[in-house]
Amino acid sequence: MKKDYIINKTSKVQEKESKIEVINGATYIDGILIVNKTYSLPKDFIPNNTYEKVTKETGMCPLCINIDAYNAFKKMEEDANKENLKLWIQSGYRTYSYQENLYNRYIEKDGKEKADIYSSRPGHSEHHTGLSFDLNSVEDSFIDTNEGKWINDNAYKYGFIIRYPKGKEKYTGYKYEPWHLRYVGKTLAKKLYNDGNWISLEEYFDITSEYKD
Numbered sequence: 001m002k003k004d005y006i007i008n009k010t011s012k013v014q015e016k017e018s019k020i021e022v023i024n025g026a027t028y029i030d031g032i033l034i035v036n037k038t039y040s041l042p043k044d045f046i047p048n049n050t051y052e053k054v055t056k057e058t059g060m061c062p063l064c065i066n067i068d069a070y071n072a073f074k075k076m077e078e079d080a081n082k083e084n085l086k087l088w089i090q091s092g093y094r095t096y097s098y099q100e101n102l103y104n105r106y107i108e109k110d111g112k113e114k115a116d117i118y119s120s121r122p123g124h125s126e127h128h129t130g131l132s133f134d135l136n137s138v139e140d141s142f143i144d145t146n147e148g149k150w151i152n153d154n155a156y157k158y159g160f161i162i163r164y165p166k167g168k169e170k171y172t173g174y175k176y177e178p179w180h181l182r183y184v185g186k187t188l189a190k191k192l193y194n195d196g197n198w199i200s201l202e203e204y205f206d207i208t209s210e211y212k213d
C-alpha cells in the first residue's frame with residue numbers, strides 16, 4: 001500500500017499522540033479509517049476482506065461488509081435474538097456512484113443544505129468503507145423501539161459505535177442516527193460509549209467534519 005504521508009498530532013481532547021496516515025487516499029488515525037465531511041475516500045476505493053464480495057455490478061450490498069464487522073454483527077444479532085429482539089442490516093456497503101445517485105435524489109427533494117445534514121456527498125459516506133451499516137429502520141423512531149434501545153446500550157460490547165450520537169451534530173456534521181453503526185473494535189467502542197454518554201469520533205480524535213465548500 002502506498003503511504004502518502006504521516007502526521008503525528010496531539011489531540012487536545014485526549015492529550016495523546018495520534019498518528020494520522022493517508023494510505024492510497026484514505027485517512028487513518030491510529031489505524032481507524034476516518035470518513036466524514038472533511039475526510040473522504042477515493043472514488044475507486046473498495047473495501048477488502050468483505051463477507052460478500054464486491055463486484056463490478058455492486059451498487060448497494062448489505063453484506064459486503066468487513067468480515068470482522070460481519071462476525072461481530074452475527075454475534076450481536078444472536079444475543080439480541082435471545083431477548084426476542086430482531087436485528088437486520090438494511091443498508092450496508094454502497095459504492096461511490098450509488099451514493100452519488102442517492103445524494104442527488106435528496107438534493108432534488110430537499111435542497112443541498114438540508115440534504116447535507118442527513119445524507120453524505122459521494123466519497124464522504126461511511127457506507128463506502130464497508131465498516132458501517134444501517135439497522136432495521138432508518139427512522140428517528142428507531143430509538144423508541146426495544147431494538148433501538150438495546151443497540152444504544154449494547155452495540156459497543158461487539159465493537160460498534162453509534163456514529164452520529166444525539167446532540168453531537170456540531171462535531172459529526174450529521175443529525176442523530178440511532179440506526180447507523182460503525183465498527184471500530186471493542187476497545188475504542190467502549191471508550192466512545194463512555195458509560196452511555198456517547199463521544200463522537202470527531203471529539204475523540206479532535207478532528208473536524210466540514211465540507212470545504
Ligand SMILES: [Zn+2]
Nearest residue numbers: 127133134180
Ligand atoms: Zn447509514
